[in-house]
Amino acid sequence: xxxxxxxxxxxxxxxxxxxxxxxxxxxxxxxxxxxxxxxxxxxxxxxxxxxxxxxxxxxxxxxxxxxxxxxxxxxxxxxxxxxxxxxxxxxxxxxxxxxxxxxxxxxxxxxxxxxxxxxxxxxxxxxxxxxxxxxxxxxxxxxxxxxxxxxxxxxxxxxxxxxxxxxxxxxxxxxxxxxxxxxxx
Numbered sequence: 020x021x022x023x024x025x026x027x028x029x030x031x032x033x034x035x036x037x038x039x040x041x042x043x044x045x046x047x048x049x050x051x052x053x054x055x056x057x058x059x060x061x062x063x064x065x066x067x068x069x070x071x072x073x074x075x076x077x078x079x080x081x082x083x084x085x086x087x088x089x090x091x092x093x094x095x096x097x098x099x100x101x102x103x104x105x106x107x108x109x110x111x112x113x114x115x116x117x118x119x120x121x122x123x124x125x126x127x128x129x130x131x132x133x134x135x136x137x138x139x140x141x142x143x144x145x146x147x148x149x150x151x152x153x154x155x156x157x158x159x160x161x162x163x164x165x166x167x168x169x170x171x172x173x174x175x176x177x178x179x180x181x182x183x184x185x186x187x188x189x190x191x192x193x194x195x196x197x198x199x200x201x202x203x204x
């Protein structure tokens with residue numbers, strides 16, 4: 020993809036999405052550490068090492084490389100003062116040409132405040148405005164009820180549910196694939 024999404028997206032007066040930078044490693048590690056028990060059932064990467072600042076710094080170097088090649092953009096959800104990470108939201112091109120997938124997690128203390136929906140709505144609009152993108156996907160295990168509520172609220176359609184080996188302890192092995200297309204059909 021030749022042109023990518025914006026570096027910063029203001030969501031409202033209280034929240035902003037901003038592309039992660041290497042200097043964010045410490046506050047990401049803190050947020051992951053505080054949320055680790057909440058993340059472990061759903062995220063295969065949610066291990067003790069993911070709460071380590073050095074691990075996050077190395078990971079962020081890879082994230083920046085993927086953004087520079089147009090493969091993936093990882094945003095932090097921050098309060099407007101950017102003092103702490105309230106969640107992480109990614110746009111990924113791994114589903115093939117003309118598509119982008121949104122992936123996300125929210126800090127354990129911020130669950131139930133509508134932040135995943137707020138940020139995913141903004142990223143859906145950004146993604147569908149990118150040249151050549153006609154479909155945005157959100158994928159989650161069917162037992163991850165909170166995560167599945169986000170695409171449902173945003174008007175995504177459940178296109179299929181695939182059987183696969185569980186990748187994280189809380190997964191059932193039934194992957195829901197939600198899609199939003201432009202133009203909306």
